Amino acid sequence: xxxxxxxxPGLVQPTQTLSITCTVSGFSLTSYYMQWVRQTPGKGLEWxxxxxxxxxxxxxxxxxxxxxxxxxxxxxxxxxKMNSLKTEDTGVYYCARDFRxxxxxxxxxxxxxxxxxx
Amino acid sequence: xxQMTQSPSLLSASVGDRVTLxxxxxxxxxxxxxxxxxxxxxxxxxxxxxTNSLQTGIPSRFSGSGSGTDYTLTxxxxxxxxxxxxxxxxxxxxxxxxxxxxxxxx
Numbered sequence: 001x002x003x004x005x006x007x008x009p010g011l012v013q014p015t016q017t018l019s020i021t022c023t024v025s026g027f028s029l030t031s032y033y034m035q036w037v038r039q040t041p042g043k044g045l046e047w048x049x050x051x052x053x054x055x056x057x058x059x060x061x062x063x064x065x066x067x068x069x070x071x072x073x074x075x076x077x078x079x080x081k082m083n084s085l086k087t088e089d090t091g092v093y094y095c096a097r098d099f100r101x102x103x104x105x106x107x108x109x110x111x112x113x114x115x116x117x118x
Numbered sequence: 119x120x121q122m123t124q125s126p127s128l129l130s131a132s133v134g135d136r137v138t139l140x141x142x143x144x145x146x147x148x149x150x151x152x153x154x155x156x157x158x159x160x161x162x163x164x165x166x167x168x169t170n171s172l173q174t175g176i177p178s179r180f181s182g183s184g185s186g187t188d189y190t191l192t193x194x195x196x197x198x199x200x201x202x203x204x205x206x207x208x209x210x211x212x213x214x215x216x217x218x219x220x221x222x223x224x
Contacts, residue, residue, distance in 0.1 A: 035213075037162075045162070045205060045215035060212065094161055103209025104152055106173065108161035 002026040004095050008112035012085050020112050022078040022095030029053070029071055033098035034078045035105055036069060040091030050098060051078060090116045120144050120208050124216035130224040137193040139219045141206035146186050150210040153182055153191045156218075157202045165204075166191065198223065 008020040022034065036048040049059035051069045059067050068081045078095055093112045096105035121144040131137050141151065149169040154162035164173045166182035169189060179194040193200055201223055206216040 044217050045207075047213035047215070096161075100167070103150070103207070103213045104164065104167045105154075105162075105207075106164045106167075108163070111161055 002097065002107045004097065004107060004109035006093060006095055006109045006112035008093065008114055010113065011115050011117065013118050014085055014087060014116055016085055017081060017083040018085055018089070018093075018114060018116075020080045020093050020095075020114075022080070022109055024076050024078070024095075024097070027097065029073045029076060029078065033101045034069075034071070035096045035098050035103075036078075036080050036093065037096055037105070038089075038091050038093045039111075040088065042088055048080070048082075048093075053101070085116045087116050090114060120147060120211050120214050122206055122208055122214050122216035124204075124206055124219050126219060127217065128220045128222070130222050131196050132224045133196055133198060135196045137196050137200075137221065139191040139204050139221070141184075141189045141191070141216050143187045143189070143208055143210075147208045147210035149185060150208055151182070151184065151189045152207045152209065153180075154205045154207065155200075155202045156205065162205060196221075196223075 003025045006022050033050050035050045039045050049069050051057045057069050066083045071078045095109045097107040099106040123142045125140045151169050153166040156162045170182045181192050183190050203218040203220045205218045
């Protein structure tokens with residue numbers, strides 16, 4: 001059974017760094033791309049970036065300067081780190097499996113809710 | 119960047135109605151278009167990929183069509199469990215989502 005679960009801090013102060021872990025089961029990270037998508041009140045659903053099955057990454061230019069995606073295949077985990085957080089980064093952050101390696105997200109985690117506030 | 123425009127933003131329909139949701143891209147996306155359903159408090163769920171391919175486990179009352187810049191999601195007979203927000207997403211050039219159509223029961 002394919003499962004994804006995000007864990008994150010809940011509350012982050014402005015200018016600080018957000019770290020979210022996506023733990024997966026039921027499939028291998030070396031066989032699928034893993035995407036990060038967020039949903040904010042201001043911009044709705046936004047693609048953030050992905051890590052390929054081989055481990056290389058691509059980022060949305062909107063976030064490129066402050067976003068990093070990595071993984072630990074031995075722990076079945078994918079990591080999102082974004083620095084210089086602003087209040088408008090408040091939202092729900094999702095990891096999703098990309099089953100065709102090109103933007104078709106067939107399984108999603110339940111999302112990690114993040115509030116950026118002092 | 120490719121912009122995705124969904125219409126209407128809110129749609130009220132009755133159980134059993136045929137419902138049509140629209141999605142327009144700012145340029146040709148060559149059928150690289152997915153539809154997702156998001157129920158309140160849940161993650162998006164893939165319904166249709168590559169314009170008209172039904173994802174495994176999705177009821178056949180859902181269908182997709184379109185080409186070029188104009189795409190449609192159709193629900194042939196609306197059921198109460200279809201109340202949700204529906205998003206289109208292009209993947210011809212990176213990935214962008216529409217703002218969604220909220221579907222409610224009349």
